[in-house]
Amino acid sequence: MTLAEKILARAGGKKIVAPGEIVTAKVDVAMSHENADVVLKAFREIGLKKVWASEKIVILFDHRIPAESERTAATHKRVREFVAEQGITHFYDMKLGICHQVLPEKGHSIPGQLLVGTDSHTTTHGAFGTFAAGIGGTEMAGVWATGEIWLRVPETIKIIVSGKFKKNVSAKDLILYIIGELGCDGADYKSVEFCGPTMDDMTIAGRMVLSNLSMEMGAKVAFCPVDKKTIEYVSSRNTNKSGTPTPLWRRIEIIKPDADASYEKVLEFDVSELEPQVACPHAVDNVKPVKEVKGLKIHQALLGSCTNGRLEDLASAAEILENKKVAESVRMLVIPASREIYLEAMKAGYLETFIKAGALILNPGCGPCLGGHQGLLAAGEVCISTTNRNFQARMGSPESFIYLASPATVAASAIKGEIAEAHE
Secondary structure, three states: OOHHHHHHHHOOOOOOOOOOOOOEEEEEEEEEEOOHHHHHHHHHHHHHOOOOOOOOOOOEEEEEOOOOOHHHHHHHHHHHHHHHHHOOEOOOOOOEOOHHHHHOOOOOOOOEEEEEEEEEHHHHHHHHOEEEOOHHHHHHHHHHOOOEEEEOOOOOEEEEEEEEOOOOOOHHHHHHHHHHHHHHOOOOOEEEEEEHHHHOOOOHHHHHHHHHHHHHHOOEEEEEOOOOHHHHHHHOOOOOOOOOOOHHHHOOOOOOOOOOOOOOOOEEEEEOHHHHHHHHOOOOOOEEEEOOOOOOOOOOOEEEHHOOOHHHHHHHHHHOOOOOOOOOOOOOEEEOOHHHHHHHHHHHHHHHHHHHOOOOOOOOOOOOHHHHOOEOOOOOOOOEOOOOOOOOOOOOOOOOOOOOHHHHHHHHHHHHHHHHOOOO
16 A cells, blocks of 8 residues: 555554545544634534544644734634633644644654644645645534544555755755646645655655645645654654653654555656746746746745745755845845744844844744735735745735745845846
């Protein structure tokens, strides 16, 4: 079996499953952010008094923090009251950052487990060998009630990655290139397994980029190899609020697809000659080499999000911005993905570099990525961003334009005031 088939077999209490089969699976982790308000309303309609397992539900605020409106403040208040009423163990309020960064940091992303979240980029957790999929609010209400969900076993696409990245070319460039090749529906409701020598060398942060953005080619789940790096990261985290390390390694298994697993297709990509990529408006699969659009004037540069707000992303941009200035015509926003990363970036001096260069540091969260607040665009404005979507009106005016790129490309562009390659 493939990884998706193995995990769904376990979750469904079966010895073997096959693509197309419907499995009623037991959920290990159920995550929601502010949209927990939608879930709790549907849960109330079911008529139950208590959720199925308060210790398996994770709720946090990240999309609109601090509350930018009275409506959002009321949403936060209702969810906080529900959390207290239900005795939900893992509630992180608005202090810690973006859900897809906080869950791994707090030890909720475990190889071989089934994690569902009311956010489309829940696929991120596949970087840890977790079957992690986004679901709707009413679906989540059913999970809160029963601890189960039915899922169709997906077909699997195997992607073998080889070669060594050039300087200032990264996992973001690779996944944008792959999405451009496969299209926005090229992996529709498929499981994706990334493997190969390049994946073995890739950092956890880089793997998270691949799993995160696989959703933009339709993937239901997207796995990276479960190896020593995975185990070391996961076993160093804990979900014990006392701060005492939990021996997570005792329940972590190195899961691998069977050697004779059957794949819908096998694709190979060599990154050795890969150039910096950019997704042009208004679709993530509208991908071109940066050199084809360089020189286009920008008004905003955004560094952060659940896609590229980790420490190595900030380090890449800081190296380029060191002793440089952001162009006067550009507003550069920097948003670390979590409080932990914020503190690490502070200690490493990256935040000072950004501030001296003229960037604005914002609190960890989603903010402008979804067009919630903290940096929306006016008509005619152009933003180059490390985020995950560039749909029309995603970040403000329907007459604005979003280009998606790597941290290095965003930093280089911020300095020039136009889309630029990092080596220029």
